[in-house]
Amino acid sequence: MDINAVNALTYEEFLEIFGNVVEKCPIILAAIWSNHPFRGIADIEAQISDFIDSLPESGKEGILRCHPDLSLPAVSLTRDSVDEQRAAGLVCMDSGERTLLLELCARYRQRFGFPFVICARANSVESIGRALRERVNRERAQERERGIEEVKKICSLRLRQILQPHAERSTNTTKL
Amino acid sequence: MDINAVNALTYEEFLEIFGNVVEKCPIILAAIWSNHPFRGIADIEAQISDFIDSLPESGKEGILRCHPDLSLPAVSLTRDSVDEQRAAGLVCMDSGERTLLLELCARYRQRFGFPFVICARANSVESIGRALRERVNRERAQERERGIEEVKKICSLRLRQILQPHAERSTNTTKL
Numbered sequence: 001m002d003i004n005a006v007n008a009l010t011y012e013e014f015l016e017i018f019g020n021v022v023e024k025c026p027i028i029l030a031a032i033w034s035n036h037p038f039r040g041i042a043d044i045e046a047q048i049s050d051f052i053d054s055l056p057e058s059g060k061e062g063i064l065r066c067h068p069d070l071s072l073p074a075v076s077l078t079r080d081s082v083d084e085q086r087a088a089g090l091v092c093m094d095s096g097e098r099t100l101l102l103e104l105c106a107r108y109r110q111r112f113g114f115p116f117v118i119c120a121r122a123n124s125v126e127s128i129g130r131a132l133r134e135r136v137n138r139e140r141a142q143e144r145e146r147g148i149e150e151v152k153k154i155c156s157l158r159l160r161q162i163l164q165p166h167a168e169r170s171t172n173t174t175k176l
Numbered sequence: 177m178d179i180n181a182v183n184a185l186t187y188e189e190f191l192e193i194f195g196n197v198v199e200k201c202p203i204i205l206a207a208i209w210s211n212h213p214f215r216g217i218a219d220i221e222a223q224i225s226d227f228i229d230s231l232p233e234s235g236k237e238g239i240l241r242c243h244p245d246l247s248l249p250a251v252s253l254t255r256d257s258v259d260e261q262r263a264a265g266l267v268c269m270d271s272g273e274r275t276l277l278l279e280l281c282a283r284y285r286q287r288f289g290f291p292f293v294i295c296a297r298a299n300s301v302e303s304i305g306r307a308l309r310e311r312v313n314r315e316r317a318q319e320r321e322r323g324i325e326e327v328k329k330i331c332s333l334r335l336r337q338i339l340q341p342h343a344e345r346s347t348n349t350t351k352l
Contacts, residue, residue, distance in 0.1 A: 011241065011289075015241075024202070024203075025203050026200070026242070027200075027201050027203055027235070027238045027239060027242055028238070029238075030237075030238035030239075030241040030242055031231075031232075031234040031235045031237065031238030031241075032234060032238075033237075033238070033241065033289075034233070034234035034237045034238070034289065035234060051232070051234065051235065054231075054232050054235070055207075055230075055231075056207075056227070056230050057210070058207040058208060058210035058211060058227065059203070059207045059227065059230075061206075061207065061209075061210045062203045062204070062205075062206035062207030062208075062209070062210070063203065063206075065187065065191075065206040065209065066202070066203055066206055113187075113209075113210065
């Protein structure tokens with residue numbers, strides 16, 4: 001799908017296709033629709049990023065709270081999250097790894113009041129475990145910013161998945 | 177439900193109960209969760225209002241775009257919207273009224289790029305028709321602000337419906 005095709009969409013079609021590039025926050029895409037037509041994928045990405053940056057700190061935490069815990073059962077996840085967690089190998093952890101991840105995620109959420117967010121597609125079970133152990137000890141403001149950086153990475157990959165699916169095909173072939 | 181009961185909720189319970197007080201914008205409730213415990217219903221309402229006011233103009237338009245057109249079939253509406261449209265008598269319009277409302281709503285959306293939003297519970301078919309005919313000719317910035325005022329009225333009534341259901345019971349008995 002090229003940018004001309006995106007600009008030819010109705011609002012309803014746009015929201016249907018792009019509504020979840022920031023997990024469960026269709027309002028962000030509903031907002032940037034105010035500035036269409038878009039100049040390209042980089043323009044869409046920049047507008048999403050600027051919108052997120054314009055939010056008060058509570059709004060950034062709100063975005064993080066719209067994300068699932070990493071080790072939730074697939075049934076409660078969006079399709080996007082399932083694919084991403086699969087790509088990181090999170091669906092084939094053994095029960096010991098899963099228990100450890102669950103405990104760390106719970107400690108993280110308990111400490112900060114929002115879930116641990118990481119771009120699963122850019123990570124493996126090992127690197128996610130390492131990041132969790134490190135990040136769980138940081139300060140709230142630091143983690144709010146770090147979480148939002150990860151939200152933007154996830155968003156960028158989801159946008160590319162929609163707009164340049166062939167370039168991303170390789171990450172899709174990861175086996176269950 | 178009193179404010180102590182609200183403050184005793186987990187985040188998941190809070191979102192389940194209050195997530196739709198601003199139509200399809202759970203992120204707003206996810207955001208104000210950063211400031212819990214709440215001092216009372218007025219505190220929750222003020223925090224939602226402040227959060228909305230803090231958004232860039234595109235964000236306010238995004239909120240309006242998360243609202244349904246007034247005359248959509250019930251199947252595509254949230255439960256809250258169905259109840260509200262029923263209270264305003266919108267479900268028992270004759271086909272002439274419905275066609276006129278549809279046309280005006282389409283003209284409004286075409287002109288402003290967001291749907292006509294009005295607090296249905298505070299209106300009747302007649303007053304909604306009057307408001308539509310008036311508001312469809314205004315300026316976009318004016319309608320953005322007016323729409324957001326209506327969003328806040330809807331939110332206020334939804335909050336009271338949850339927190340003081342007995343005081344609101346009378347609006348619930350409207351027949352189909």
